[in-house]
Each structure stands twice: as C-alpha cells, then as structure tokens.
Amino acid sequence: MPEIAARPYAYSFEPTTTALVVIDMQRDFIERGGFGEALGNDVSRLAAIVPTVRDLLAWARAHRLRVVHTREGHRPDLADCPPAKRLRGRPSLRIGDAGPMGRVLVDGQPGNDIVPVLAPRAGETVIVKPGKGAFYATKLDVLLRSQRITHLILAGVTTEVCVQTTMREANDRGYDCLLVEDATASYFPEFKQATLAMVHAQGGIVGWTAPFAAVRASLP
Ligand code: TIU
Numbered sequence: 001m002p003e004i005a006a007r008p009y010a011y012s013f014e015p016t017t018t019a020l021v022v023i024d025m026q027r028d029f030i031e032r033g034g035f036g037e038a039l040g041n042d043v044s045r046l047a048a049i050v051p052t053v054r055d056l057l058a059w060a061r062a063h064r065l066r067v068v069h070t071r072e073g074h075r076p077d078l079a080d081c082p083p084a085k086r087l088r089g090r091p092s093l094r095i096g097d098a099g100p101m102g103r104v105l106v107d108g109q110p111g112n113d114i115v116p117v118l119a120p121r122a123g124e125t126v127i128v129k130p131g132k133g134a135f136y137a138t139k140l141d142v143l144l145r146s147q148r149i150t151h152l153i154l155a156g157v158t159t160e161v162c163v164q165t166t167m168r169e170a171n172d173r174g175y176d177c178l179l180v181e182d183a184t185a186s187y188f189p190e191f192k193q194a195t196l197a198m199v200h201a202q203g204g205i206v207g208w209t210a211p212f213a214a215v216r217a218s219l220p
Contacts, residue, residue: 004178004218006210007200011178013151015219019144020060021068023134023156023163025053025118028072028111030157033100035111038093041187046157049185052212053155054117056183059212063219066147067124069114070134072162073107080130080137133165141173151176153215155183160191167199167206177207180215 004011028034030046037043060067074081078096086095093099101111107128113119120126129138144152152175156163163184167177179199186192199206 002218004208004210005214006178006208008204008208011176011208011210013153013176013178013218015063015065017148018151018153019066019068019147019149020056020153020155021070021134021166022053022057022118023070023154023166024072024158025050025069025156026071026073026112026114027101028105030115031101031111033111035091035093035095035105036187038091038099038104039089040091043187045187045189046185049155049157049183050115050117052180052183056153056155056180056212056215057118059216059219060153061121065153066149067120068127068140068143069118069120069124070127070129070140070156070162070166071107071112071114072105072130072132073109073112073128074105074130076103076106076108078106131165132162133169134162135166135169135173144175149175151178153178153180155180157185158191159184159186160188160195161186164195164199164206171206178215179207179209181209181211183212 001012029036093104095105102109127138196209200209
C-alpha cells in the first residue's frame with residue numbers, strides 16, 4: 001500500500017478508496033472584492049497556494065483518485081442562510097449583497113466560481129455547501145460512501161475555518177484524513193500553523209498532515 005511520509009506518522013492509502021477534497025477555492029475568498037475581503041482580510045495570502053493546489057489536482061487526476069470540489073454558497077433566496085450567519089461580523093458586504101463579483105457567497109454568481117486554473121473537470125464532484133463544514137446539509141457523506149471512499153486528502157481554504165471544520169466532520173464519520181500543508185492557507189498564518197499542529201497532535205487526533213512533495217513521492 002502506498003505511504004505518505006506524514007505527521008505524526010506514515011499515512012497509508014489505496015488510490016481506489018481515496019478522494020482528494022479541494023475546499024472552497026472560489027473567487028469569493030481568493031480574489032479582491034469578495035466575501036473574504038468584505039470580512040476585512042488581506043486575500044493575497046490565499047492566492048499563493050493556487051499553484052500547489054493545481055499540482056495536487058494534476059497528481060490526483062494522473063493517479064485516478066476521485067476528486068471532490070466544494071464551494072461555500074447559498075441559494076439565491078438565502079433560505080439556507082441562517083440570519084445569525086448573515087448578520088455576523090459587520091462585514092462591508094453581507095451574504096447576498098451585490099458586490100463586484102455578483103451577489104456575495106451565492107451559488108451561480110461569478111464570485112462563487114472556483115478560480116479558473118482549478119476548475120472542476122467532467123466526472124468530478126462539486127458540492128455546494130451552506131456551512132463551513134462540507135458534510136453539513138450536503139450529500140457529501142452518501143456520495144463518498146457510495147463510492148467506497150474511506151480516505152480523504154484535503155486541501156483548500158481557509159485552514160482553520162472550512163478546512164478544519166470539514167476535516168473534523170470527516171474524522172467523526174470514520175474517514176482517515178490527511179491535510180496537505182502547503183495546499184491550504186489562512187488569512188492568519190498563525191492560525192494555519194496552530195491548525196496543522198492540533199490536527200496531528202495526540203497521535204493524530206484529527207488526522208495527518210504532510211507537504212505536497214511527500215504526497216507526490218508516495219505515487220511517483
Ligand atoms: N472567513 C474564513 O476564514 N473562511 C470562510 O468564511 N469560509 C471558508 O473557510 N471557506
């Protein structure tokens with residue numbers, strides 16, 4: 001079985017039962033004028049991982065891993081957006097407001113698109129999710145179980161919000177999860193480092209982490 005040199009110890013996986021899950025690499029978070037910037041963040045830190053996520057996607061496709069992309073997006077009528085989420089934080093643009101990339105965090109709007117270089121390909125799964133975790137109020141679990149997926153390799157943004165929430169949800173559902181260290185980013189570098197540490201602490205209480213080079217080396 002292939003092994004990734006990971007923390008806290010080697011991560012074994014079978015490509016046929018492993019999915020790459022790329023979380024929320026959408027314009028809303030990565031480009032200026034979206035939800036991320038409306039919350040007061042410097043979005044440039046997130047754009048920096050796009051080339052690594054692109055290479056990770058190419059690796060997964062070459063080795064025929066299943067690929068899942070997620071987007072954080074709400075229905076146009078916002079019926080799936082709790083008022084608590086819409087009102088939180090006094091952003092300059094709220095979810096559903098018209099911004100430079102269309103309505104903020106709404107499915108189907110230009111800002112909700114995954115950045116072009118990471119665009120999903122035919123046959124890949126796209127999950128549109130109303131929450132931070134990709135399992136909440138989506139079909140992700142049933143889709144993965146139907147495909148006999150037991151292992152998840154995770155990437156995307158932001159590390160301590162949607163990525164960590166999804167990884168914890170997956171861990172509780174019995175998936176063995178590995179987070180790719182240089183294919184995830186946060187607006188707060190210290191939060192990214194803390195998240196990586198808390199994932200692999202205590203013998204891998206939430207899962208494993210490894211740099212992309214180690215992932216790539218596991219299946220040359
Ligand atoms: N604000 C922030 O860091 N993240 C989010 O709102 N969503 C995701 O992480 N995708």
